[in-house]
Each structure stands twice: as structure tokens, then as C-alpha cells.
Amino acid sequence: MFKCSKQEELIAARLFELNKQTMPKFERCTGISQSRLEILRELFEAEEITQRELQKKVNIDHAAVTRHLKQLEEKGMVIRRKNPADNRFTYVSLTEEGKTKIAAYCEEKQRFISKILDGFSELERSTLLNMLTRIQENVDNL
Amino acid sequence: MFKCSKQEELIAARLFELNKQTMPKFERCTGISQSRLEILRELFEAEEITQRELQKKVNIDHAAVTRHLKQLEEKGMVIRRKNPADNRFTYVSLTEEGKTKIAAYCEEKQRFISKILDGFSELERSTLLNMLTRIQENVDNL
DNA sequence: GGTCAATTATTGATGCATCAATTACTATAA
């Protein structure tokens, strides 16, 4: 049949378990969810962008993006405005307050990631990234 | 401003992205969620086990375990009975139907994992597993 | 024996993701 090695199962289990444990710790350490930080980061780099483009970049469901942005707007971190030339589109951008806050979040994130990858040499990190990329490609081709 | 290596961030991003994309595909391919399959698998190996022990093994919240088991019971895959010697404990076990079904699920899972790790040599898999384990340890020590 | 602490399981509230349906708008073709 299609017998797969015990080792392969262990790898899959670890990948799954790793994420499950890391995600909540990330939120507790940084004070923000991974998804939301990704959105903010994309906004930081893009300056101004439509929700649609943003959604494609962060690869989260439309509905989820809308809800994140609504909350971020309430907190005064982002501003939204309709595209005057095409009212279907909504431009999103960071407020000044948002820009300063995201810097702090990103620093927290970096600190967090450094701890996670503690003890890995440059070469090892390169190897790991390469492997993860290959797995990602396999997943894409399903 | 951003002072942790770009590479480290890429690794973290890939780990996160990988799981986000893999999880739903796993469910579609195998017809069951990763969490639920883990529960069934544990039950398969344990024969009969208390919910509490099961919960510790699969490392999911008590409440979630209760809800999973309730649904699995409705589907006729598991049976629950109180421990007569201590009514606080509930023993859980697979039905015969459950046992046959889980075998099929596991095969699907193996097929899925094999595709995900396609192209990896024995040595590479070993290296990868080792790295993931090290990361896991780092996460544990947070 | 009766009170108190500890343990298991359940339920409720909440957060976040998805899909499906809806609304609002634009562009194109008859």
C-alpha cells in the first residue's frame, strides 16, 4: 500500500504541535496575534493599500480582514477611506499612532523569534528555511 | 529598527504559513481534523483510558476534549462509561465501528504526509526532525 | 460525621477563522 515511515509521521506531528504551542505563547509575549501583526506589517510597508490587496498579501479570509480592520480602526491604529474613483475599493493606512505601536510589536516579535531559534547557526537556519520552503511547495501542489 | 535577522523571520513566517495552509487541506484530504484524529489514535493505542489521561496525551483543552467525545459518541465511534470505583472519572473506548474507521483515517493521513514530505531523503528527514525538536525545546523553555 | 480542599467533567462566554449570502458599486454589451 502506501506505507509511510514512522519518521515522517513524527515530523508532521512536531510541525503541528509546534504551532499549537507557539501561537498562544506568541500572543502572550508580544501582546498581539500573529495574523493581526502580519496585517499591520503589510500596512507599514505598503503605506496605503486596498483591503483586497492586503487580503491577498496576508492570505486571510476577506471576512477576517474586515473584522481585524474594524477593530484596529476602533483602536485608532488604522484609517480607512473609500477610493473616490471606484467606491468598491477601500484604502487602508496606518495612523501615526499605529506606526509607532507597530514598531514596538515588531521588536517584541523579533525577540520572540530569536528565542525560538536559539542555538541555530547561520548554516542550520539556511538549511531549515530551505526545507520548509520545499515542504511548502509540496503543500501548494496538492 | 528591525534588528533580528531577516532569515529568522522568514523561518517563523514559513512555519506559521505552512500550518495555516496545511491544516485545512489535511481536513479535506482525510475527512477529519488533525485534533480529532489524534484523539482517536490515542484511544486506539490505549484501548480504554480516562478523559483526563486522554486530555493530557493530546494536549487539548478539557472542554474541547469533552466536546469532541460527545460528537464522536453521537456518531457511534466511541463509548463512555463512569469509573464505578470513582465516579469523577470517565472511561472512553472505541467501538468496533470506530476501530475500523480510524484505520482508514490513518491511511489517509499517511498518504497525505508522504506527499507533504515528498523528495526528502532519509538523512534530510532526520535532520529536519532534529531541528524541529530543538525548536520545540526552545518553545518549552519560554 | 462534617467541613474543606482537590480532581474530573461539563457548560458558558469569548475570540478567531472559514464559507455562504448579501449589499453596493462598476463596467460591458445588447
Added chain:
DNA sequence: TTATAGTAATTGATGCATCAATAATTGACC
């Protein structure tokens, strides 16, 4: 110009995870 198709954003329903609070049971200690 009007009907139609397509796109963006929103809202609603649902699923699954967590934490917090509660109920039920047991054991220990006075």
C-alpha cells in the same frame, strides 16, 4: 440605457479552540 456580469466589502452562520465558572465526587483532617 438598461440588463447583466463581475468585484469589493460586509454580515451571518458555523466550527473549533481557549479560559472561567460550576457541578459532582472523593479524600483528608478536625
